[in-house]
Amino acid sequence: MSDGTIDDAATAFAPPMLGEPYLLTPGPLTTAAAVKQAMLRDWGSWDGDFRALTAELRRRLLALIDDRDGAFDCVPMQGSGTACVEAMLGTLVPREGKVLVLANGAYGLRAAQILRYLGRAHTLIDKGDYLPPRGEEVAAALDADPAITHVLVIHCETSSGILNPVQEISEAVYARGRKLLVDSMSAFGAVPADVNALRYEALVSSANKCIEGVPGFGFVIARKSELEAAQRNCHSLSLDLHDQWKVMEKTGQWRFTPPTHVVAAFIEALHLHEAEGGVAGRGARYANNRNVLVAGMRAAGFETLLAERWLSPIIVTFFCPADPNFSFPRFYDLMKAKGFLIYPGKLTAVESFRVGCIGHFDAHVMRAVVEAACRSLEEMGVASAAPAPHVLGERARLVA
Template structure:
């Protein structure tokens, strides 16, 4: 007999994805009002959001520069503004988002090189240090905090120490980690960090942002390869007028203001990260009991999204599995790996251990329906 269909508090399916994700009813309700983009009330609301984001990051010496669009807009703005036209970027790659940074550097006409490891392997710090010694032209290093291709947690503090020791500048894509995994600027030295509204902050899609060292940002004035992606120009306009240069995603910003209040009320980074870790543990333990195998060992697993190897039983069909879980109210993600056939299940958003336990039971129910006795890989 099938389990009851899972739903969010607004009756929608639960999104077991790395974002967009399930949001609270109160975050959705924050978008029910209209704001004038140049009205003092909206300007004050936006200022509160930008200051709140800098606070989460550790505050001192940081400014928040918002960027209309998805997280990739923020990453492209960060690379195109902070890396000088005559600079060179070293990109640490172990998944799709490191690879995307290379495509961005190409479009921005920035020289770059890469240190690439397999999707289940973090970058080696000694190899990074040696690469910086070998190539004095490298001015900046780009690293992904949590690479959602696999769910791997990269050693961002050690990377930052190695980059600083060689007197280079670090740019971080913390899209799937910021707000849940600590990356305090007082402890981890970076020039800029990109993230977005619709990941661990549990807002809605539409606003990326870059947390920048103010001195580095001011020094980058005139670097940008694109008008709309010029972080320095956006910052100077906000500093001067309190207003965006171009139309802001007003309703998204209002939702993020509410989401930040809820983040603070949950206990900030520690509280949000703690809930996600409990979700992740419930999911992994439950699916391992059904025979499923995780791609990553626990020591490399971020509590954001988990990659499971595809079951090897001949009755298993991922599309059937996906559709049957969707019918029960759980939407998961296909895999993106080159190293193994896989699928992914997210642990973030307005979900708790009960939701994850429900997802495990739904998987058990679907496996029985498919006549697949074990989730073990081939």
């Protein structure tokens, strides 16, 4: 990968407000001042002005998938991203359905956990930390089990940073007459999800990811036919996607108290997203952030968990240095003191940490991150950022 795919001068970003660190996480993340300022007004949740905000939110999100035929609708839901994943699964998967969950990290495994709580039949392909599920594996699993009705894939698995090959998975699913559900929590808005190029029944994401809003709600973009067929499927009153949709269609209102300030902030974030060039523009900046980060960290001796082809523009996982003087809690504190919040690893087998590439910043910030990481190692007395040789050997064995 090369630096400079975007003109840095053209994408200069103001630093966070005084005293705020950069959030180098997969969300919540660093937001623009205009997004924060949009939360300074109070809104009446039943008022026409707020209903107009909700309608604009739904319309703008549908535009991001290029729904030319009007086959889809957007249903925002209060709560965390996980709550919205549960709403999608609990509403759109019939109680007699069965889900093939494709996992290669914490979020696929969490989806399987949700299905256990829901009492929905499911099976799992677990690829571990290093590799994505592939189309041929999905095809074989579907051929072996006719009871499977739905497949769930994580668009970008942020516990490792893998961008999964959703297109080939979709082709395998629909060639066998099944339905695809996409957890695009950390990808939507920066990675294309055009329904004219990628087939799926529903996609779920959140306000505080690549659109660069703040936490408080998520949304499910689903085929209207799937929403219509989902009446009385849901296990939960508050997470009933079908009921939320019907009420919004009839009244323009949320069924229960909406996160009014968060919605207002999200509308501003959508305006900024459009001004940047939409999905293509946002994705290009994030990819450039990743390129600068990875090149700098590798030059400093760090090594990425993933092989080059699977690195996403969302977040990058690095092996922890093998040097006995390295301690992640100490490294975290030193990075925080320099103005950067990073993420601990979520891997099952090796020590790692993660650096997000998404949020309201550009490559200038990523260069400062690399410099801060190098200075932090010096302060810790770490002579080398390299991981243990057996860690690299295990990765080479698994990806061969």
